[in-house]
Amino acid sequence: MKGLLPVKGASGASGSRHGKKAPQELENVLKQHFGYSGFRGKQLEAIEAVLSGRDCFCLMPTGGGKSMCYQIPALVKPGIVLVISPLIALMENQVASLKSKGIAAEFLSSTQTSYNKQKIHEDLDSGNPSLKLLYVTPELVATLGFKAKLTKLYNRGLLGLVAIDEAHCISTWGHDFRPSYRKISSLRNQFPDIPILALTATAVPKVEKDVISSLCLRNPVILRASFNRPNIFYEVRYKDLLNDIYSDISNLLKPSGNACSIVYCLERAACDDLAMHLSQQGISSAAYHAGLNSKGIDRQDVRIVCHYNLPKSMEAFYQESGRAGRDQQPSRSVLYYGLDDRKKMEFILRNTNNKKSQSSSSSTELSEKALADFSQIIGYCETSTCRRKMIIESFGEKVQPTLCQRSCDACKHPNLVSSRLEELRRVSTCRYNKISPVFKSSLVNPEHMDTEFWNREDDASISVEDISDSDDGKEVVSNIAISKLPSKAGIDAKFKALERAENAYYQTKGQTKQQGGKLVDKKSISQTLRDASRKRLLNGLGQARLRLGNLPFDEEPSAAHLEVECFKKYEKVGKTFYNSQIAATVRWLSSSSFDQIQDRLHALNDQITDHGAASSSPSIIPESPPVSPAVICKMPGEASSNETKEKPLTLTETDETARTEHFDEYPKITVSSQNMELPKIPSFREFMSQKGRDRATSSSKVENQPSGVRRKASMEKQGTPGTSKKLKS
Numbered sequence: 215m216k217g218l219l220p221v222k223g224a225s226g227a228s229g230s231r232h233g234k235k236a237p238q239e240l241e242n243v244l245k246q247h248f249g250y251s252g253f254r255g256k257q258l259e260a261i262e263a264v265l266s267g268r269d270c271f272c273l274m275p276t277g278g279g280k281s282m283c284y285q286i287p288a289l290v291k292p293g294i295v296l297v298i299s300p301l302i303a304l305m306e307n308q309v310a311s312l313k314s315k316g317i318a319a320e321f322l323s324s325t326q327t328s329y330n331k332q333k334i335h336e337d338l339d340s341g342n343p344s345l346k347l348l349y350v351t352p353e354l355v356a357t358l359g360f361k362a363k364l365t366k367l368y369n370r371g372l373l374g375l376v377a378i379d380e381a382h383c384i385s386t387w388g389h390d391f392r393p394s395y396r397k398i399s400s401l402r403n404q405f406p407d408i409p410i411l412a413l414t415a416t417a418v419p420k421v422e423k424d425v426i427s428s429l430c431l432r433n434p435v436i437l438r439a440s441f442n443r444p445n446i447f448y449e450v451r452y453k454d455l456l457n458d459i460y461s462d463i464s465n466l467l468k469p470s471g472n473a474c475s476i477v478y479c480l481e482r483a484a485c486d487d488l489a490m491h492l493s494q495q496g497i498s499s500a501a502y503h504a505g506l507n508s509k510g511i512d513r514q515d516v517r518i519v520c521h522y523n524l525p526k527s528m529e530a531f532y533q534e535s536g537r538a539g540r541d542q543q544p545s546r547s548v549l550y551y552g553l554d555d556r557k558k559m560e561f562i563l564r565n566t567n568n569k570k571s572q573s574s575s576s577s578t579e580l581s582e583k584a585l586a587d588f589s590q591i592i593g594y595c596e597t598s599t600c601r602r603k604m605i606i607e608s609f610g611e612k613v614q615p616t617l618c619q620r621s622c623d624a625c626k627h628p629n630l631v632s633s634r635l636e637e638l639r640r641v642s643t644c645r646y647n648k649i650s651p652v653f654k655s656s657l658v659n660p661e662h663m664d665t666e667f668w669n670r671e672d673d674a675s676i677s678v679e680d681i682s683d684s685d686d687g688k689e690v691v692s693n694i695a696i697s698k699l700p701s702k703a704g705i706d707a708k709f710k711a712l713e714r715a716e717n718a719y720y721q722t723k724g725q726t727k728q729q730g731g732k733l734v735d736k737k738s739i740s741q742t743l744r745d746a747s748r749k750r751l752l753n754g755l756g757q758a759r760l761r762l763g764n765l766p767f768d769e770e771p772s773a774a775h776l777e778v779e780c781f782k783k784y785e786k787v788g789k790t791f792y793n794s795q796i797a798a799t800v801r802w803l804s805s806s807s808f809d810q811i812q813d814r815l816h817a818l819n820d821q822i823t824d825h826g827a828a829s830s831s832p833s834i835i836p837e838s839p840p841v842s843p844a845v846i847c848k849m850p851g852e853a854s855s856n857e858t859k860e861k862p863l864t865l866t867e868t869d870e871t872a873r874t875e876h877f878d879e880y881p882k883i884t885v886s887s888q889n890m891e892l893p894k895i896p897s898f899r900e901f902m903s904q905k906g907r908d909r910a911t912s913s914s915k916v917e918n919q920p921s922g923v924r925r926k927a928s929m930e931k932q933g934t935p936g937t938s939k940k941l942k943s
C-alpha cells in the first residue's frame with residue numbers, strides 16, 4: 215500500500231486550517247493515486263466540505279466521478295471511510311479497482327469468503343487498522359453486531375467519514391427505493407460529529423429533500439451538478455416501423471467494431487435470444503443475468519447503450535443509458551420503443567404489488583406512481599422535442615435551449631422523427647382502432663389516467679372481437695360511435711355525433727363519404743392496413759418464438775398466410791372485423807402453446823399446398839428447423855480474459871434483476887397454458903339479444919329504486935346500445 219501523502223495543514227492529526235486542504239495538495243493526491251490531472255464537476259467542493267467536517271448532499275451525473283468524493287478524503291484523513299453501497303457487484307468493482315492502485319479497501323457482504331471476513335474484522339479490531347475504505351451494504355449496517363463494531367471504531371477516533379452511494383435509494387420517491395436504506399438514518403445520532411456524505415445521480419427535488427431529512431443531515435452543503443451527459447447522443451427507434459429489430463440492432467452495433475456495447479432487455483429470454491442472434495452475426499456477445507444490476511457495469515469504454523425494451527422510469531433510463539461514455543468519449547443511447555412493449559409494461563406496473571407496502575391503498579399509490587414515472591418514458595419516446603431536454607427537465611433542472619447542439623435525433627433530424635411519429639400514430643390507430651390519446655400530450659398527467667387510453671385494457675375486453683362475422687361493419691361503427699357519447703346527450707345529438715364519428719372513422723381509414731351519403735369503397739381493407747396487420751402478426755410470431763424457443767416455421771410467410779386467412783374471412787364484412795380477427799390472432803399467438811401454433815401453421819401449410827394457391831409462395835414449414843447454437847450465460851466477472859480483451863458486447867436484463875434486488879419477486883406475466891382457442895364469437899343477433907336480456911333484468915331492478923337514481927339509470931340504458939362495457943360490467 216502506498217504511504218499516505220504527508221499533507222501539510224491536514225485536518226485531524228496535524229490539521230491547521232480547520233480541516234481544510236489546499237486544492238493543490240488534494241490534486242497531488244488525485245494525481246499520485248489515480249493519475250488524473252484535475253478534479254471534475256463538484257468533486258473538490260464535496261471533498262473540501264467533508265474534510266471540514268460538514269455533511270454534504272452531492273448530486274452529480276452518471277459517470278461524473280462521485281466515488282472520488284469519498285476516496286480522496288480516505289487518503290488524506292486518519293481513520294476509515296465507511297462506504298454504504300446498494301450493490302455487491304458495484305462494491306466488488308470499486309474495491310478491486312482501488313486495490314489495483316495500492317489503496318487498502320475491502321468490502322463486507324454475503325459474497326465475501328469467511329476467511330476474508332475474518333481478516334477484515336481482525337484489522338478493524340486491531341486498534342490501528344490498515345484499511346482506508348470499507349464498503350458495506352445497508353443491510354449490514356442495520357445489524358446490531360456491525361453497529362457495535364462501528365461504535366468501537368468511532369470511540370477510538372478511527373471513523374473518518376460515512377459515505378452513502380446511490381443515496382436516492384433511501385427515498386420512497388426514488389425509483390430504486392430500498393427499505394433497508396431507511397435504517398441508515400440512525401448513524402447520525404450514533405456518530406454525531408462524523409460528516410455524512412450522500413451521493414446520487416438521480417434525485418428530483420422531492421427525492422433530494424427526502425434523503426436529507428431521512429439521514430438527518432445537519433445544515434448540509436448541497437452540491438448539484440447538471441444532469442447533462444454532453445458526450446451521449448440520444449435516439450429513439452420505433453419497433454413497429456422496423457421490419458426486423460434484431461438486424462437493426464446488429465447493424466447499429468457492427469460499425470462500432472471492438473468497442474463495448476450494452477443492450478438492456480426486460481426478460482431473460484430476450485437477453486439470451488438476442489445474444490445468440492448477435493453472435494450469429496459475428497458480434498461477440500454474452501447474456502448476463504441475475505445480480506448484475508444496471509449499476510454493476512462499470513466499464514469506462516462503453517460506446518453504445520441500447521434499450522431493447524422500455525425502462526420503467528426516466529431515472530432508470532438515465533442510470534442505464536449513463537453507463538455509456540463514462541470516459542467522457544462520444545457515445546450513444548438508443549431506445550427501441552414498441553407499442554406492445556408499452557402495453558406490457560403498463561400491465562406490469564399496474565399490477566405490481568410491492569411486497570413491502572403495508573396496505574392496499576399504498577400499493578395502489580405505488581402502482582400509480584410507477585405508471586406516472588413510466589408515462590415520462592412514453593413522453594420521451596413519443597415526443598419530437600429535444601430528447602436531452604426531456605431527460606434533464608424530468609429531474610427538475612432548467613435547460614438552456616442551445617444545450618443540445620443537435621446531439622439527439624430530434625434536434626439533428628426533426629423532420630425524420632416527426633414523420634416516424636406520424637407513421638407510428640397510424641399504426642397505433644389501426645392496431646387499437648383509435649387515436650392513441652398519448653399522442654395528444656406527450657406527458658400524460660396521472661390524474662387523467664381514466665382517459666379512454668388508460669382504460670384500454672377494459673376496452674380490449676369489450677372490443678369488436680366479441681362480434682361475429684355475420685355483422686355489418688356499419689352497425690358496429692354506429693355502436694362504437696355512440697358508445698363514446700356522454701349518456702345525457704339527446705337523440706339528435708347522438709345522430710350528429712354518429713355522423714361525425716362515422717366520417718372520422720372512415721377518414722382515419724382513408725375513405726371519404728361522398729354526396730348523398732355514398733361511401734367510397736367503404737368496406738375494402740386497404741393495403742396499408744393489411745401491411746400493418748402482417749407486421750403485427752410477424753411481431754406476434756417473433757414474440758411466440760421468444761417465448762417458446764425456436765418454432766419450426768419461417769415467420770415472414772407464416773405471418774403472410776395468417777393475414778390472408780383473416781382477410782379472406784372478413785374481406786366482405788368490413789375492416790372492423792378484419793381488425794378484430796387480427797387482434798384475436800395476435801392475442802392467440804401470445805398465449806398458445808408450441809403444439810397449438812405448430813398445428814395451426816401445419817394446417818395452413820396443408821391448405822396452401824392443397825389449393826396450390828400459393829405453390830409459388832414458400833412453404834412456411836422449412837425442411838429442417840434451424841439448430842440454435844449454445845448461448846453462454848455468464849455471471850459478472852466470469853468473462854474469460856480474452857473476452858475482456860475483445861470487449862464483448864454485454865447483454866443485460868434490466869428491471870427484472872434490478873427488481874429482484876428490491877422486490878422479493880418480480881411479477882411475471884404468466885402466460886396461461888390452458889387451451890387458448892380463438893374466443894367463440896357470438897353472432898351479432900345473439901350479442902344484441904343478450905344485451906336486451908341484460909337490459910330487461912337491470913330495468914326491473916331500477917323500478918324499485920328512488921326516482922333520482924331511476925332517471926339516471928334509465929338514461930344510461932337507453933342512450934347507448936353499444937355500451938357493452940356498462941352492460942358487461
Ligand SMILES: Nc1ncnc2c1ncn2[C@@H]1O[C@H](COP(=O)(O)OP(=O)(O)OP(=O)(O)O)[C@@H](O)[C@H]1O
Binds near residue numbers: 276536
Ligand atoms: N477527476 C477525474 N478525472 C478523470 N476521470 C475521473 C475523475 N474522477 C473520476 N474519474 C473517472 O470517471 C469514471 C466514473 O467515476 P465514478 O464511477 O465515480 O462515477 P459515478 O459518478 O459514481 O457514476 P455513477 O453515477 O454511474 O455511479 C471512473 O472511471 C473514474 O475513475
Ligand SMILES: [Mg+2]
Binds near residue numbers: 280281379
Ligand atoms: Mg457511482
